[in-house]
Amino acid sequence: MREAWGQRAAADETGFMKIIIIGAGIVGLATARCLVNDGHDVTVIDRNAGPGLSSSYANGAQLSYSYVAPLADPSVWRQLPGLLVDRDSPVRFRAGFDPFQYRWLLQFLAACTERQANETIDRLGELAQLSRKVLHNSPDLMAAQFNWTASGKLVVYSSEKSFASARRYADRQVASGTDKRALGRDECLVLEPALASIGDRLVGGIFAPDDETADALLMCREMERLMAESGNPPQFLYNTEVSRFIKRGRTIDGLQTGHGRLSADMYILAAGVGSRPLGRQVGLDLPIYPIKGYSLSVPVAREAAAPRVSVTDAARKIVLARLGDTLRLAGAADIVGDGLDIDFRRTGKLIADARADFPDAADWQSAKLWAGLRPATPTGQPIVGPTRVDNLMVNVGHGALGFTLALGTAQRLADQIAGR
Incomplete structure (x- = not known):
C-alpha cells in the first residue's frame, strides 16, 4: 500500500483524523459518508439552514x-x-x-475537441460506474427513502x-x-x-x-440521517458561513466562521460554485x-x-x-x-x-x-484530490453530473486519504 494521503496531516494514534468538510450538498455529504465509514471524526459545515439546499435541491433527478x-x-x-x-x-x-x-x-x-471530449467521457464513465457500484453495495442507502x-x-x-x-x-x-x-x-x-x-x-x-x-434533496437528508444514527456520527453545523481560511505556511490552521473559529487536521472543499472564492483565499485558482x-x-x-x-x-x-x-x-x-x-x-x-x-x-x-x-469546469471533469495546501483537498466541479458522480468522487477521495 502506498503512503496514505492522511499521513501528511496530523492524526491520532489510530490513524483517524479530525476532518472538516465545507459543503452539505450531495457531494459534500457523500464525502462525509465515506470518511465516517472509514472512522474519521467528521464535521460538515454549510451556510444554508440544512442539507442539499443549493444545487442539489431540485436538479434533474x-x-x-x-x-x-x-x-x-x-x-x-x-x-x-x-x-x-x-x-x-x-x-x-x-x-x-x-x-x-x-x-x-x-x-x-x-x-x-474530439480528443478532449473522448478523454472526458472515459473519465466520467469510470466515476459514474463507481458511483453506481457504491450505491448498489450500500444496503443502508438502498433501503433509504429518496x-x-x-x-x-x-x-x-x-x-x-x-x-x-x-x-x-x-x-x-x-x-x-x-x-x-x-x-x-x-x-x-x-x-x-x-x-x-x-x-x-x-x-x-x-x-x-x-x-x-432519484430525488437528490431527499438523498441528502437520508445520508445525513444515516450518518447521525451511525456509531460514528459527524457534527453538522448549518447556518455557518466560512469567512476565511487561517493559513500558516503550507497548511491551514483553522477556519473563521460566523460562529467562531474551527480547526481540524484536514479540510475538504466541496462547496460547489462557492468553492472558487474560498479556494482563492489560499492561492487555488479553481476553474x-x-x-x-x-x-x-x-x-x-x-x-x-x-x-x-x-x-x-x-x-x-x-x-x-x-x-x-x-x-x-x-x-x-x-x-x-x-x-x-x-x-x-x-x-x-x-x-x-x-x-x-x-x-x-x-x-x-x-x-x-x-x-x-x-x-x-471547462472540460466537464471534476477536480478531486489534494491541492498545493498540505491539509486541504477538493471535491468540486461536477457540473450537471453532480448527482450522478457524487458517490464515486467521494469514494475516490476517501481512497486517496486512506492510501487505498
Whole structure:
C-alpha cells in the first residue's frame, strides 16, 4: 500500500483524523459518508439552514450513469452563432464584466475537441460506474427513502440525422461494455406509452436500462440521517458561513466562521460554485464557473400520461424524471453569471414545451420553479484530490453530473486519504 494521503496531516494514534468538510450538498455529504465509514471524526459545515439546499435541491433527478458526454463537445463550434444570439437556445451566453467568465469560455472552447471530449467521457464513465457500484453495495442507502427507481433512461430523437449520430455513439459504448439499445419509434412507445403524445415527431431513441432516477434533496437528508444514527456520527453545523481560511505556511490552521473559529487536521472543499472564492483565499485558482439551469416540479395529474421511464428529449434539450407523484423537468444552460434570479422567459418556454408535449400528464399551473448553479469546469471533469495546501483537498466541479458522480468522487477521495 502506498503512503496514505492522511499521513501528511496530523492524526491520532489510530490513524483517524479530525476532518472538516465545507459543503452539505450531495457531494459534500457523500464525502462525509465515506470518511465516517472509514472512522474519521467528521464535521460538515454549510451556510444554508440544512442539507442539499443549493444545487442539489431540485436538479434533474437523473442518475445518468450511461450518458456522461460533456458540454464541451466538437459540435459546439457549429452551434456557436446560435449560442451567442438566440435567446431560446438551450445553451445561452450573456457577456458580463467578469474577466474570469471570458477566461473560462476560452478554456471551454479549447476543450471542444474530439480528443478532449473522448478523454472526458472515459473519465466520467469510470466515476459514474463507481458511483453506481457504491450505491448498489450500500444496503443502508438502498433501503433509504429518496424516490429511487431503476427506471432506465430513454433519449428520444426527432430527426433521422441526430438519431443516426446517436446510434453510432451508442455502438461505440456498447463495444466497451455499456448496455445501450437503439429503439425504433414503435419500440419507444411500447417502452414508454406516455410518449404517444409526441409520437408524430419521434424517429427513435437510445435506451440505457441501467440508469436510474432519484430525488437528490431527499438523498441528502437520508445520508445525513444515516450518518447521525451511525456509531460514528459527524457534527453538522448549518447556518455557518466560512469567512476565511487561517493559513500558516503550507497548511491551514483553522477556519473563521460566523460562529467562531474551527480547526481540524484536514479540510475538504466541496462547496460547489462557492468553492472558487474560498479556494482563492489560499492561492487555488479553481476553474469553476456557475452554469445556471432551471427545473419545474409538477404534481402528476393522470398516471397514464406521465412518463415513468426517465426521458431526455434531444430536440427540446430537456429531461423528465418521475419522482413518486411528482414530475420533474429540467433544462437550459445559461452562462450568465452567478445570480439565482429566475428568467421567466426560460421557465415559460419549459412549461410551454411540456404542456405541448404532455398536456394531460401534470397540473402545469401548479409548477414549482427553481434555478440552480452547476459548478462546471471547462472540460466537464471534476477536480478531486489534494491541492498545493498540505491539509486541504477538493471535491468540486461536477457540473450537471453532480448527482450522478457524487458517490464515486467521494469514494475516490476517501481512497486517496486512506492510501487505498
